[in-house]
Amino acid sequence: MSEEYLRRIGGLIRDSRKHRGWTQAQLAEVLGTSQSAINRIEHGQQNLSLEMLARIGDALNSEIVSLGTSGPMHLRVVGGRELSGSIDVKTSKNAGIALLCASLLNKGRTTLRKVARIEEVNRILEVLNSIGVRTRWLNASNDLEIVPPARLDLDNMDVEAARRTRTILNFLGPLMNLEDRFKIPYAGGCDLGTRTVEPHMVALRKLGLEVKATGGFYHAEVDRSVKVTRPIVLTERSDMATENALMAAARREGTTVIRNASPNYMVQDLCFFLTKLGVGIEGIGTTTLTVHGVPDIDVDVDYAPSEDPIEAMSLIAAAIVTGSQITIRRAPIEFLEIELAVLEEMGLDYERGEEYLAANGHTRLVDLTIRPSQLRAPIDKIHPMPFPGLNIDNLPFFAVIAATAHGTTLIHDWVYENRAIHLVELNKLGARVRLADPHRIYVEGPTRWSGTEVICPPALRPAVCILLAMLAAKGTSVLRNVYVINRGYEDLAERLNLLGAKIETFRDI
């Protein structure tokens, strides 16, 4: 290996170790070597065998180098450029994956229109394919066809793909209609702190599901004699737990009432889809859902999920942070109204076009034109609420926006234990974000952004915030390992480039 390669690989190992928060001595201990050897490796002064490289990768849980195009993807951003033009919001990750899970309820052919072609969807497709479901992208518009087999081959499940998502939890609801006994692996996903699965269990237990969590799997057993005599009350207004309860009730004879249900966008899309499958649902968009199940569903169904409010918010933030005028087309306004009201109070100048309907026939869309504005910090703290409220996933964007505003903004993320923490990474680009406690940050603006190199934090939205700050930062920045962004956004870099950004994609070695 040439000295240059050794030096580059050493740098990648050092970045990855620091990202894990380990000292050289800790890594050395795991590898059974000395701290001085690790020091030499990181400085490119030690020849490395492929075996050692693989062991380091395993220890750090990170692919240090790989051949071909499958290595970690990085972005090189030349910032400080004004953006302009129009961009369409794509359909949502969270509805897309809920609908993929719900397609398991249908013996017929499900066609989903314009599904976001993102890594989260890819993982779920891998899982579906591994259990015998045939899936096919139909065209360049990302229409997707799903045809289940007569019987699922659950023993063959691609556990590795399943473990990389949290969505695998949403197999519980559909599968309990199909099998008496099955297992799914523990869920993965972003590192946002502990995310309980109890709200799912609270709901599904009432519908006859018993789950034992051992050895990395949820072992599920279904008692079909369980009668639902009272409304099912969710202990948290969880989006995915509501989806699971809906999918479990969808093929159950009789009526199931779900209270404290989430009325959020992805749940609404799921309800509209289930209605197309023949399931009766009253109360869509409210916190009480009454489901009239149908024991057998065998229809060829065609459904177009709605646009992603979180992607729309990301693009609003892109315009604000770069001081640009951009038109964001197809923004689902019902799920952005509070965000826009807060931004208006902060001084945002924007224009909202006439409403029109999404292809699902229900969701109201608008075109939003964001204009360069002098923002000031809001008087009150910014905090999320379950819908209708400021969306939990939109909250991180207020950190990067607050960093451009004059004054100090308090952002209170009471929801996730570990998400606000990742926003402190913005300081590497010149922001002044102070962590008051794991849930609260103070952001002092305005910021003179400056380009640098950052490894993506293991959380989708904070990672996108860093990318947006890089767009604003003069000079060249590097954002490493952007799988986490690709998990939720389709071709984000290329689409921002169409607005005038300069982002280049590259991979290791």
Ligand SMILES: CC(=O)N[C@H]1[C@@H](OP(=O)(O)OP(=O)(O)OC[C@H]2O[C@@H](n3ccc(=O)[nH]c3=O)[C@H](O)[C@@H]2O)O[C@H](CO)[C@@H](O)[C@@H]1O
């Ligand atoms: C695939 C998908 O759709 N993911 C979304 C879904 O995840 P998901 O439905 O899995 O969200 P959770 O149920 O894990 O809820 C998120 C967090 O909010 C807390 N919580 C939630 C509701 C509540 O009434 N009280 C409460 O404390 C939970 O304890 C948890 O820490 O909803 C989250 C909250 O909108 C979003 O961030 C995720 O993008």
Ligand SMILES: C=C(OP(=O)(O)O)C(=O)O
């Ligand atoms: C937290 C998120 O998603 P997930 O539930 O897939 O982790 C998100 O979309 O920001």
